[in-house]
Amino acid sequence: MTSGPHCRGYARHECSVSTRPGRRKQDQAGAAVRSACCRGLGAALTLDDRVLAEDVISGREIDLAVLGRADGTRTVAPPLEIMGDGIFGYQDKYGGQADLRVPAALGDADRTALEAAAVTMFDALGCAGVARIDFFLTAAGPVLNEVNTMPGFTEHSQVPKMFAAAGLPYPELLDLLVTDALAGQAPTESHRSFPSGQADIRQ
Helix, strand or coil, rough: EEEECCCCCCCCCCCCCEEEECCCCHHHCCEEEEEEHHHHHHHHHHCEEECCCCCCCCCEEEEEEEEECCCCCCCEEECCCEEECCCCCHHHHCCCCCCEEEECCCHHHHHHHHHHHHHHHHHCCCCCCCEEEEEEEEEEEEEEEEEEECCCCCCCCCCCHHHHHHCCCCHHHHHHHHHHHHHCEEEEECCECCCCCCCCCCC
């Protein structure tokens, strides 16, 4: 959506959307608006002349990390759930205030469906190394939120937390990524996952 007559025709329209400037990070500029659409559009247009407006999806936010190994296998770390009922904003993400649960409490069917979808997206987009695939788990099933091909990677970020729950410490995860990057990648259909507890993926 590009800027035109400022929100003309939207002022009386009640809706539930997430709006953000088209060229800003969502966690820095996003806002959920459950009133007149014009309010969110007007705020976003002060920062950019292009605005993204997306439906607000009701569901649990479940993130999965997929590691593409040099031997072509795909390893899925225990899923992580972001708790809360609002926007996962900049301060939540980088201020250490987020309530992150890993492994997420999931039934076998939901976990299997999410893992399969994450690996499918990883391969379909030609990802390499590690990627974080984010979903909303709704009553109708998983809905893809985003694919983060360069996820945060401090010791306290989501991906290292997920692999730590699988028994792979942060320094060893970094070592795997560097070693595999030097060795190169080969596509394959096989993948492994770790529903809970520790797992040895340092082969």
